[in-house]
Amino acid sequence: MDFELDDDARAFQETLRRYARDVLAPDYARWEREPLPRERILALGDLGVLGLRVPEALGGVGGSYVMAGVAAEEIARGDHNMTLFLQLACIAGDLIGQYGAPALRERLLPGLARGETLIAFGLTEPGAGSDAASLRTRAELEGDEWVVSGEKASITLAGCADYCVVFARMGGAGAKGIGAVVVPLNAPGVTRTVYDAMGGKLTQRGSLNFDRVRVPRDHQLGADTAGFAQAMEAFDYNRAIIALACLGTAQQSLDETVEYAKQRQTFGKPLARHAGYAFQVAEHATHLAAARLLAYQTLWLRDRGRPHTREAAMVKFLAPQASVQAIHACIVLNGWMGYQNELPHAQRLRDVMGLEIGDGTPEIMKGVVAREIFGREFIAYR
Ligand SMILES: Cc1cc2nc3c(=O)[nH]c(=O)nc-3n(C[C@H](O)[C@H](O)[C@H](O)COP(=O)(O)OP(=O)(O)OC[C@H]3O[C@@H](n4cnc5c(N)ncnc54)[C@H](O)[C@@H]3O)c2cc1C
Numbered sequence: 001m002d003f004e005l006d007d008d009a010r011a012f013q014e015t016l017r018r019y020a021r022d023v024l025a026p027d028y029a030r031w032e033r034e035p036l037p038r039e040r041i042l043a044l045g046d047l048g049v050l051g052l053r054v055p056e057a058l059g060g061v062g063g064s065y066v067m068a069g070v071a072a073e074e075i076a077r078g079d080h081n082m083t084l085f086l087q088l089a090c091i092a093g094d095l096i097g098q099y100g101a102p103a104l105r106e107r108l109l110p111g112l113a114r115g116e117t118l119i120a121f122g123l124t125e126p127g128a129g130s131d132a133a134s135l136r137t138r139a140e141l142e143g144d145e146w147v148v149s150g151e152k153a154s155i156t157l158a159g160c161a162d163y164c165v166v167f168a169r170m171g172g173a174g175a176k177g178i179g180a181v182v183v184p185l186n187a188p189g190v191t192r193t194v195y196d197a198m199g200g201k202l203t204q205r206g207s208l209n210f211d212r213v214r215v216p217r218d219h220q221l222g223a224d225t226a227g228f229a230q231a232m233e234a235f236d237y238n239r240a241i242i243a244l245a246c247l248g249t250a251q252q253s254l255d256e257t258v259e260y261a262k263q264r265q266t267f268g269k270p271l272a273r274h275a276g277y278a279f280q281v282a283e284h285a286t287h288l289a290a291a292r293l294l295a296y297q298t299l300w301l302r303d304r305g306r307p308h309t310r311e312a313a314m315v316k317f318l319a320p321q322a323s324v325q326a327i328h329a330c331i332v333l334n335g336w337m338g339y340q341n342e343l344p345h346a347q348r349l350r351d352v353m354g355l356e357i358g359d360g361t362p363e364i365m366k367g368v369v370a371r372e373i374f375g376r377e378f379i380a381y382r
Pocket residue numbers: 121122123124128129130131153154155156157200205354355357358359360361362363364380381382
C-alpha cells in the first residue's frame with residue numbers, strides 16, 4: 001500500500017497550495033459581494049486545474065482523478081467556492097470527452113481547459129431532485145435539431161455558464177427515458193435566474209428555463225437512453241471531489257485554530273494546553289483525516305476502473321458532515337472573534353453546508369450505501 005503522491009501530483013499540490021494562500025484566500029470574502037472576474041477562472045485554466053479531464057491532444061492535462069482530488073483540497077484551503085469550477089470542468093470534460101461527437105469535443109474542450117468556456121450540469125428540476133429519474137424536461141427531435149423545453153433548478157454557474165449539459169426526457173418514463181444534450185445558453189428561448197443563497201455566492205447558482213430551445217443534433221451525448229447512467233457515473237467520482245473540497249476548507253479552519261490556540265492564553269496558559277480544548281481539535285483532526293483517506297481511496301479506485309459507488313456515497317455524507325462539524329467547532333474555539341466576519345470561518349461554514357446537499361443529500365447517500373450492502377431488492381429510497 002502506497003500513500004505517497006507521485007512527483008507530478010506533489011508539485012501540482014505545492015503550486016496550488018501557494019496559489020490558494022497568496023491569491024485565493026485574500027479575496028475569498030470579496031466574491032460574496034462582487035462578481036468574480038473572468039480572469040480568475042482563466043487563471044485556474046493556466047494552472048492546469050480545468051483541463052484535468054480533457055485529453056492533452058485537445059489542450060488539457062489528461063490528469064488522474066486523484067490529481068483532481070488534490071486540486072480540490074488545495075484550492076478549497078483558499079476559496080471553497082472556486083472548487084466548483086474544477087468540479088464542473090471535470091464532469092463536462094469526461095462527459096463530452098467520452099460521449100460527445102468528435103466535432104463537439106474539438107469545439108468545446110480546448111476552451112473548457114483554458115477556462116474560456118464554462119459548462120454547467122443540469123439534472124435537478126423544481127419537481128425532481130433526489131428522485132432525479134422523474135425529471136420532466138423534454139428534448140424532441142425535429143429534423144436535425146433537438147427542441148428542449150423545461151426548467152432546471154439549483155444549477156451551479158447558471159448565471160455565467162456558456163453551455164449546460166441538460167438531462168432531458170428523450171423517451172418514456174423512468175431512468176431509461178433520459179438522454180443528455182449540450183445546450184448553448186445564448187440560444188433563443190433560454191432564460192436564467194440567479195438565486196440568493198446563504199453561501200456559494202460566486203458560483204451564481206440558479207435556474208435555467210428552456211422554452212423550445214433548438215440545439216443541433218450532434219450536441220447529444222451518447223444514446224437517448226444513456227443520460228441517467230452518465231449522470232450517475234459523474235456523481236460517483238465528483239462525490240469524492242466534493243468531499244475533498246469540504247475537507248480542505250475545514251482543515252484550513254482547523255490549522256488556523258491550532259495557531260490561535262498556541263498564542264491565546266486563558267487561566268495562565270495557552271489554550272492548546274487545556275485538554276478540554278486540545279481534545280476537541282484532536283477529535284476533529286481525526287474525523288477529517290479518516291474521511292480524507294476514504295475520499296482518496298474512492299478516486300484511486302476510479303483511476304483503476306474499479307467499482308467505487310459505495311465508497312463515493314459513504315464519503316459524500318461523511319466528509320461534508322465532518323467538515324461542517326469541524327468548522328462549527330472552530331467558530332466556538334476562536335471565541336467571539338470566530339463569530340466575526342473578519343475571520344473566514346463563518347463563510348466557510350455557509351459554503352460547505354451547500355455541499356451537504358449538492359450532488360446528493362446525506363439521506364440519499366445512506367440509501368445508496370445501504371443498497372450496495374444489502375442489494376437492489378432492498379433499496380431504501382423507493
Ligand atoms: C450548493 C448546491 C449546488 C448544486 N448544484 C447543482 C448542479 O450544478 N446541478 C444540478 O443538477 N443540481 C445541483 N444541485 C441540486 C442538488 O443536487 C439537489 O438539491 C439534491 O439532489 C436534493 O434535491 P432537492 O433539493 O430537490 O431535495 P428533495 O429531493 O426534495 O429532498 C428534500 C429532503 O428530503 C430528503 N429525502 C428525499 N427523499 C428521501 C427519501 N427517500 N428518504 C429520506 N429522505 C429523503 C432529502 O435528503 C432532503 O433532505 C445543487 C444543490 C446545492 C445545494
